Amino acid sequence: MRIVVLAGGIGGARFLRGLKSAAPDADITVIGNTGDDIHLFGLKVCPDLDTVMYTLGGGIHEEQGWGRADESFAVKEELAAYGVGPDWFGLGDRDFATHIVRTQMIGAGYPLSAVTEALCARWQPGVRLLPMSDDRVETHVLIDDPEAGADGPARKAVHFQEYWVRLHASVPAHAIIPVGAEQAKPAPGVLEAIAEADVILFPPSNPVVSIGTILAVPGVREAVAEAGVPVIGLSPIVGDAPVRGMADKVLAAVGVESTAAAVARHYGSGLLDGWLVDTVDAGAVEQVEAAGIRCRAVPLMMTDVAATARMASEALALAEEVRA
Amino acid sequence: MRIVVLAGGIGGARFLRGLKSAAPDADITVIGNTGDDIHLFGLKVCPDLDTVMYTLGGGIHEEQGWGRADESFAVKEELAAYGVGPDWFGLGDRDFATHIVRTQMIGAGYPLSAVTEALCARWQPGVRLLPMSDDRVETHVLIDDPEAGADGPARKAVHFQEYWVRLHASVPAHAIIPVGAEQAKPAPGVLEAIAEADVILFPPSNPVVSIGTILAVPGVREAVAEAGVPVIGLSPIVGDAPVRGMADKVLAAVGVESTAAAVARHYGSGLLDGWLVDTVDAGAVEQVEAAGIRCRAVPLMMTDVAATARMASEALALAEEVRA
Structure with missing residues (x-):
């Protein structure tokens, strides 16, 4: 079947x-x-693909549901010491390696689907994992702009991860825009x-x-x-x-x-x-x-x-x- | 003075x-x-600048003389698990963060001198640290090619780090070529x-x-x-x-x-x-x-x-x- x-x-x-x-x-x-993919620290992060890959491959942090088991956070600590953000997205050391490999392969010209296949060669998830698209699609969320002046735009679009992870979806979302989907x-x-x-x-x-x-x-x-x-x-x-x-x-x-x-x-x-x-x-x-x-x-x-x-x-x- | x-x-x-x-x-x-700088895993690594910065900034691994104190190696382990090399260059997790910040800044258009200044803003080495050049210079070493066939070239040029770290300078060096220096x-x-x-x-x-x-x-x-x-x-x-x-x-x-x-x-x-x-x-x-x-x-x-x-x-x- x-x-x-x-x-x-x-x-x-x-x-x-x-x-x-x-x-x-x-x-x-x-x-x-792949709509919630995000570039962080110059690295391409694919949270949903990785969650599927880690979960089915036995590498997931079980309680948390995302990220790696037995994770450490030395890289994140150092980035914070350099004052380089964002600090609200929790990437662990083991997870960083995945993003480093992915970014290097994409830089070398491989499409995301080929990169995903290469990463899965290690994880053996037992399913064929395909990204929905090799093209960049980025979900943005339209929210009220708390910093808008009287003349400025009253709303602004933020990356889905900023809305979801940084703001904890605590502000009203007026629209969901899958930028690049068309x-x-x-x-x-x-x-x-x-x-x-x-x-x-x-x-x-x-x-x-x-x-x-x-x-x-x-x-x-x-x-x-x-x-x-x-x-x-x-x-x-x-x-x-x-x-x-x-x-x-x-x-x-x-x-x-x-x-x-x-x-x-x-x-x-x-x-x-x-x-x-x-x-x-x-x-x-x-x-x-x-x-x-x-x-x-x-x-x-x-x-x-x-x-x-x-x-x-x-x-x-x-x-x-x-x-x- | x-x-x-x-x-x-x-x-x-x-x-x-x-x-x-x-x-x-x-x-x-x-x-x-900066002649022994090397791109590893898509990241720009500047071993000599970092050794100066870490040593004067109090972050060096004292006994080893290079790399960071209190270092861990989760990223390196993971890269090996992905089968991604080289495995002969020992980058620790804390060190990786430096290369991630550097690579991101260079990707954003900053010259190496500006990146070095930004990294030193954290380390406060107490000296002004300048790379010799913002341009890419890469020291290569001409060695005998053990895999050369009867018709192939008998010698090949390898990156200085490959000669120094991987081969431990154990083969004769016939020439040192600072590629790009001119x-x-x-x-x-x-x-x-x-x-x-x-x-x-x-x-x-x-x-x-x-x-x-x-x-x-x-x-x-x-x-x-x-x-x-x-x-x-x-x-x-x-x-x-x-x-x-x-x-x-x-x-x-x-x-x-x-x-x-x-x-x-x-x-x-x-x-x-x-x-x-x-x-x-x-x-x-x-x-x-x-x-x-x-x-x-x-x-x-x-x-x-x-x-x-x-x-x-x-x-x-x-x-x-x-x-x-």
């Missing part, structure tokens, strides 16, 4: 671990979000994997800045919609709140309520065939099905690999139901 | 620490060798500092690949020769062997014997006014003076800062003798 998964960072990575456990013989291609091309293999998939999954990743950004790469949304195979999603919203992260903040920016049903409708029946909501949101099943999307209520808390594997099995079961 | 010092790495840095102790009120400008310009401030100096010192640095490379930057040798102030050197050769390092190997490549007298004659009376040899080489004094260079035999082992300060005092005393 060929499974394509559109994945963001922590939620996507943890879901994938469950999926691998639930479908050990499946051929899994992950299309990873000009981006899907990375080699992305459209082919979607066209050849038996099932396509949207894990409980952020529907706006993770899966939404992947779908914003021209050709990807169309390929998913026209693949002719079941497309099944899992709600990242449980009981009207994100399971983790601050998805409600960016959902508000695109005018979507933070409910399991609203997120399903946001994707729409043109894209989604099936949707899993948590058992606490069982009341949403009817609304989702009214929107033309088959829906089931099952436990959606990724408390451990076994629980996550059960979620993945439910998603695959729903896919079979859709197919039949 | 304005003192200009042409310095390589460990020997130059340790001498400078003694000089600062001997002449605490002097205005010291260091013209640092096109290089002295960095801003270099010629001015030489012209305004009261005394110019050659510490016991490598006469070929450290001081020789600095002098190979067009205009520097002429400026030193024409400064009209005492130019005093300290022999890096004691008892016919280098005090440290493998200077004899590269001296052989330029046809100079490994003796204190031969090195003085290599610089020549057109450049040098005074030369200090170690007391074990007292027999060389007469030969050096016969070459038109005033010479004294004094202890030249930099066993600690006090001993090194005495060497610096002897050099300054010889300068006064020359001047008088």
Whole structure:
């Protein structure tokens, strides 16, 4: 069975671990979000790709969900001693090595997809990990500008990481702008994997800045919609709140309520065939099905690999139901 | 008193620490060798500038003489795990931060001299540290090519660091080539500092690949020769062997014997006014003076800062003798 998964960072990575456990013989291609990539200290950092790679490769900091296990912070300390920022993005020494290798390869002319493949040769994640695009796409967030003068612009766009990590999404987001997405091309293999998939999954990743950004790469949304195979999603919203992260903040920016049903409708029946909501949101099943999307209520808390594997099995079961 | 010092790495840095102790009120400008700079992992590494900066700024690994104290090697371990080399150049985590800052600033358009000044703003070395040039000069060493076929070239040029660090200077060096030196310009401030100096010192640095490379930057040798102030050197050769390092190997490549007298004659009376040899080489004094260079035999082992300060005092005393 060929499974394509559109994945963001922590939620996507943890879901994938469950999926691998639930479908050990499946051929899994992950299309990873690169919209939250950022250049720090002259190095190219790809947080979502790395989270997937480290999680599936056994190198992740388990409790934190991102970054490396057994991490040290000598480089970061030194950069601070030089007065070189930003200081709000926590890069550890082991993690730095990944960014150094990536930046060196990109400088030598390799596209991000080839670099990702080279990094995965070490990590052996057990899936084929593709960036959504080799082109630079950078998610920016439009926020109020606290420093705006009377004559200045009242709003400014900041990098997603600045909004998310530095500001903790604590200020209103007026718009989410995937800068460069319109000009981006899907990375080699992305459209082919979607066209050849038996099932396509949207894990409980952020529907706006993770899966939404992947779908914003021209050709990807169309390929998913026209693949002719079941497309099944899992709600990242449980009981009207994100399971983790601050998805409600960016959902508000695109005018979507933070409910399991609203997120399903946001994707729409043109894209989604099936949707899993948590058992606490069982009341949403009817609304989702009214929107033309088959829906089931099952436990959606990724408390451990076994629980996550059960979620993945439910998603695959729903896919079979859709197919039949 | 304005003192200009042409310095390589460990020997130059340790001498400078003694000089600062001997002449605490002097205005010291260091013209640092950049011929052994190397790009590693996409980062620009300046071993000699950093050794001076770390030594005078209190961050050096004392026993080793280069690199940082309290160093860790997580980045290096990870690079090895990725299979990314070279593995023979020992960069620690704290050291990596320096190269990351430097590379980022150079990428942003700053010349090496401005970058060095910015790094020194943290380290406060107590001297003005200038790279010999903002232009790229890279010392290569011509060696026998062990992989040469019958029809291939029998010799090949390798980067100085490969010869020095990877090969431990264990193969014959047929020539030392400062690639790019002919096109290089002295960095801003270099010629001015030489012209305004009261005394110019050659510490016991490598006469070929450290001081020789600095002098190979067009205009520097002429400026030193024409400064009209005492130019005093300290022999890096004691008892016919280098005090440290493998200077004899590269001296052989330029046809100079490994003796204190031969090195003085290599610089020549057109450049040098005074030369200090170690007391074990007292027999060389007469030969050096016969070459038109005033010479004294004094202890030249930099066993600690006090001993090194005495060497610096002897050099300054010889300068006064020359001047008088």
